[in-house]
Amino acid sequence: MQFVFTPINYNYRISFKQLLLSISSILLLAFSAGAQTTNGTIKGTVKTSDGNPAEFVNVVLTDTKLGATAGQTGHFTIKNVPTGNYTIVASYIGLQTQTKQVTVTAGETATINFVLTEGAKDLQEVYVKSAKHNKFLKKETEDVARLPLKNLENPQVYSVVTSELMKEQIVTSYVDGFKNIPGTGVPLVYNNGRTTLLSRGFVTGNFIRNSVAGYNFNAIDPADIEKIEAIKGPTGTLFNSSLASFGGLFNRVTKQPNEWAKSEITYQTGSFDLNRLTADVNLPLNKDKTVLFRVNAALHNEHSFQDAGFNRSIFVAPSITFHVNDRLTVDIDAEIGNGNATSAYRLAPDVSAKATIHNVKDLGIDYKRSFANNGVDYLSRQIDIYSLINYKISENWKSQTMFNKTFSTTTGMVTAFTLVDSTKQIKRQVTQQDYPYYITNVQQNFIGDFKIGHFRNRIVTGIEYYNQKSNWNNVSVTMPSISYIDPGAAYNGFTADKISALVNAAAPKAGDYVQNNQSSYAAYLSDVFNITDRLNAMASIRIDRFVNKGAYTPADGKTTGNFSQTAWSPKFGLVYQLAKDQISLFGNYMNGFNNVSATSFDNTPFKPQYANQWEAGVKVDAWDHKISSTISYYDISVTNTTMDDPAHPGFSTQAGTQLSKGIEAELIANPVSGLNIVAGFAYNDSKITSAAPGTNLQGLRPANSGPARLANLWISYRITQGVVQGLGFGAGGNYGSDSYQTNTTKFKFTIPSYTTVDATVFYDQPKYRIGFKLDNLTNEKYWSFRLAPQNPTRGTLSMSIKF
Structure with a gap:
């Protein structure tokens, strides 16, 4: 397949006043939509077995497109639910999925609470407590040691930039995510879009994807990046030396399919x-x-x-x-x-x-x-x-x-x-x-x-x-x-x-x-x-x-x-x-x-x-x-x-x-x-x-x-x-x-x-x-x-x- 790109000239400017009006209009539409009369509402909380709020848990009504994600306090709300009996499911990677029955009555609010326990899965699925509170903390990974090893058990230093942090910072360029990694400096962009950064004083390329060679001679788009892992120091033991520097390596981990639509x-x-x-x-x-x-x-x-x-x-x-x-x-x-x-x-x-x-x-x-x-x-x-x-x-x-x-x-x-x-x-x-x-x-x-x-x-x-x-x-x-x-x-x-x-x-x-x-x-x-x-x-x-x-x-x-x-x-x-x-x-x-x-x-x-x-x-x-x-x-x-x-x-x-x-x-x-x-x-x-x-x-x-x-x-x-x-x-x-x-x-x-x-x-x-x-x-x-x-x-x- 051959893609041909032709120059596109965008001759427009967005004034600050126009920008404020646009944002205000969108917010008014959103609030108006939320204020419309609904058939019924489901509210509740999701907590873990230790009593802490379980942020990011997905709560959905089976056989429908209705659902919500628990907030930082563990609360969720599902609006505009037609009356009837439903099966409601709460699920999150690393937590045991829980299913309950709920009845929705017109003009009323049904309350459902979940308490989820941890499941016995791989490390990156089990250790999710950090996500319940600190949404930018996802240190638990098998990529660094190739083993189910927690950060506190690992003698190597590494940093992780999550997709949540990149979304909050509105990252449109892959290298902008590296602003959050200590010691990486200003990106070095080569003539064809390939990029390198610093790690412990050594120029370090972006050649590893999902822990194996992902040699990209061109620019990397951040659209499918789940997280960036900066693994510090000479890493010749578990990674190909042709793809790393003496200061370390950068591993880009891509988004993978999960069980909910x-x-x-x-x-x-x-x-x-x-x-x-x-x-x-x-x-x-x-x-x-x-x-x-x-x-x-x-x-x-x-x-x-x-x-x-x-x-x-x-x-x-x-x-x-x-x-x-x-x-x-x-x-x-x-x-x-x-x-x-x-x-x-x-x-x-x-x-x-x-x-x-x-x-x-x-x-x-x-x-x-x-x-x-x-x-x-x-x-x-x-x-x-x-x-x-x-x-x-x-x-x-x-x-x-x-x-x-x-x-x-x-x-x-x-x-x-x-x-x-x-x-x-x-x-x-x-x-x-x-x-x-x-x-x-x-x-x-x-x-x-x-x-x-x-x-x-x-x-x-x-x-x-x-x-x-x-x-x-x-x-x-x-x-x-x-x-x-x-x-x-x-x-x-x-x-x-x-x-x-x-x-x-x-x-x-x-x-x-x-x-x-x-x-x-x-x-x-x-x-x-x-x-x-x-x-x-x-x-x-x-x-x-x-x-x-x-x-x-x-x-x-x-x-x-x-x-x-x-x-x-x-x-x-x-x-x-x-x-x-x-x-x-x-x-x-x-x-x-x-x-x-x-x-x-x-x-x-x-x-x-x-x-x-x-x-x-x-x-x-x-x-x-x-x-x-x-x-x-x-x-x-x-x-x-x-x-x-x-x-x-x-x-x-x-x-x-x-x-x-x-x-x-x-x-x-x-x-x-x-x-x-x-x-x-x-x-x-x-x-x-x-x-x-x-x-x-x-x-x-x-x-x-x-x-x-x-x-x-x-x-x-x-x-x-x-x-x-x-x-x-x-x-x-x-x-x-x-x-x-x-x-x-x-x-x-x-x-x-x-x-x-x-x-x-x-x-x-x-x-x-x-x-x-x-x-x-x-x-x-x-x-x-x-x-x-x-x-x-x-x-x-x-x-x-x-x-």
């Missing part, structure tokens, strides 16, 4: 001609609810705040779950996306001996100039197929088989700009490219939970195969330089026709078309051993065989860079719970590695890079899950670091070591009903501790390590009872200290510190939701590592219908 349609509009329509449709396909279906979809159109630039995409993510029997469950889902966009802004400073400017603010370059053209664009395509087979072998063992197949490609023109500040000129390079990637990932895990004597063991052992193929077809040309202070009429000469003429005139080179093929074969074992009910130890090990078949150029039949490497990765951890299920002390040693494919002058094969982390800290989950916090200190040392070989330009040398150490702190709190707080702080001290002579890097912070200090805060309050129940407000922001784009003993180029402030107001009801968000209230000017200007003040209106 529920749908939501959302339209969002706002600054920069944003028009976004999303749909989330979930329904069982049979009465026994053994076949479940869900589809998430998005249509997105948005222009840049600059004078050129756009992003248009269509995205569909269907998923289906088969409960074959009590032992066997099969999940199959897909992500299918097509996009059309202009290349991300990318600017390199002048680092020559004549350079005089050392701070992006001193350039004098217009913040809103793109130096590009909407006709210089590219097309992207993404198809990601995923399957998971869970089979219960016995009461103590289960088999987990995962398979992922990904196709991702970018076709068109991407840009890169370089400054010559001595002449106030900007050079614009364009690459005509066709980059298809083909990924295959297969994992087979066996997970056990059993006792040896009085000691509990939780074990995962498995094997993994990963293959990545890519075909790079590209030709790069450079357009005539222009003044970046006063470009004049030459500014309009950056057109696709002129670029194509230069591409066609370029002399063919063997490297214009390159084929790459690499594979890895791994086996791993991890065991969590409970010495007492408060003290447990973790020991893990992984072996990887990496085979890179090199870069093959069909034009001359040559292959370069082919090599094979074998690497071991151990991991150890200890956890002691000072207060059972409330406070734990933890420590870990973790190891990770990266296979090195750079070329040395004498063609000597490089060794794998290794990272060794020591970490200690405290985790808190107290006051009935209303307070959750993690504070830790880490020390990561990296050996076999590669860097440019100053004695042989164009080659690399493996003579470096790097140290990255720091403190991370996170708080997720719900101190009183309706009030939620998400806060984080990260301090990172990174330096090159050993560098090859002539590289001018010894003792300096790597430029791509980002700001040394990063902080995030979000505070929101939702009224939980009364006539305006569901009305809420939120505010927060992000801070980053100054950082470097270039940092050597000969030249430094600084990116200044920044502080952004965001705010939102929303009205959330069982059948609809209206929200308005302002990002960057103070209109702060700030930049990414690639010197890309970030959005100024931006408003977004979101309207949802739930049924």
Whole structure:
């Protein structure tokens, strides 16, 4: 199927007065609809067996479309119920479903109360107490350790951003959700929409989806994201090192089908001609609810705040779950996306001996100039197929088989700009490219939970195969330089026709078309051993065989860079719970590695890079899950670091070591009903501790390590009872200290510190939701590592219908 995108010009502006009138009209219609006479009403409460309110529980009348969701106090109301006798069902993942009978009489209110007990299911289904009070707290996951391990039992640090938090913040871009993760910084957007962020001072990609390879070379749409998991530190034991950094990894977990029919349609509009329509449709396909279906979809159109630039995409993510029997469950889902966009802004400073400017603010370059053209664009395509087979072998063992197949490609023109500040000129390079990637990932895990004597063991052992193929077809040309202070009429000469003429005139080179093929074969074992009910130890090990078949150029039949490497990765951890299920002390040693494919002058094969982390800290989950916090200190040392070989330009040398150490702190709190707080702080001290002579890097912070200090805060309050129940407000922001784009003993180029402030107001009801968000209230000017200007003040209106 071929999708063709044509430019759409939205020439409209929404005034603040018109926006208020629109919101008022919608609210009046909603209140009018709610005031109409009904046949009957059902009210009640839902509590758990410990007497606490059970928020988010679904209460439905069988064989009808009527139902409600319990609020934060556990109360629910179902209006407009025709008279008669009904079966009413209360259900939530991890709680025992309860069924009762109710009779509805015209003009009267029937009261039904539920008390639900927890069921004996997997960890992420059983441990739901946090959702009853703190809706942004969903730390319990099997993804991090691949085991049924609670956060307080896990010696590793990780953060989770929930779909509820992203909805409250009206997230329309996947990377906006990372504002809530300590230490991630300003997103780095590449020429084709692919994004990376920081983790403990290391650039970290978004290559993992549902715990296996989800390599997306293009932009990621957030429509089907259930949560984002940021797993910190070298993770070479249980995850493919090709998809993680020494600082950790980001795992995007997608929405899966569930047992109740529920749908939501959302339209969002706002600054920069944003028009976004999303749909989330979930329904069982049979009465026994053994076949479940869900589809998430998005249509997105948005222009840049600059004078050129756009992003248009269509995205569909269907998923289906088969409960074959009590032992066997099969999940199959897909992500299918097509996009059309202009290349991300990318600017390199002048680092020559004549350079005089050392701070992006001193350039004098217009913040809103793109130096590009909407006709210089590219097309992207993404198809990601995923399957998971869970089979219960016995009461103590289960088999987990995962398979992922990904196709991702970018076709068109991407840009890169370089400054010559001595002449106030900007050079614009364009690459005509066709980059298809083909990924295959297969994992087979066996997970056990059993006792040896009085000691509990939780074990995962498995094997993994990963293959990545890519075909790079590209030709790069450079357009005539222009003044970046006063470009004049030459500014309009950056057109696709002129670029194509230069591409066609370029002399063919063997490297214009390159084929790459690499594979890895791994086996791993991890065991969590409970010495007492408060003290447990973790020991893990992984072996990887990496085979890179090199870069093959069909034009001359040559292959370069082919090599094979074998690497071991151990991991150890200890956890002691000072207060059972409330406070734990933890420590870990973790190891990770990266296979090195750079070329040395004498063609000597490089060794794998290794990272060794020591970490200690405290985790808190107290006051009935209303307070959750993690504070830790880490020390990561990296050996076999590669860097440019100053004695042989164009080659690399493996003579470096790097140290990255720091403190991370996170708080997720719900101190009183309706009030939620998400806060984080990260301090990172990174330096090159050993560098090859002539590289001018010894003792300096790597430029791509980002700001040394990063902080995030979000505070929101939702009224939980009364006539305006569901009305809420939120505010927060992000801070980053100054950082470097270039940092050597000969030249430094600084990116200044920044502080952004965001705010939102929303009205959330069982059948609809209206929200308005302002990002960057103070209109702060700030930049990414690639010197890309970030959005100024931006408003977004979101309207949802739930049924």
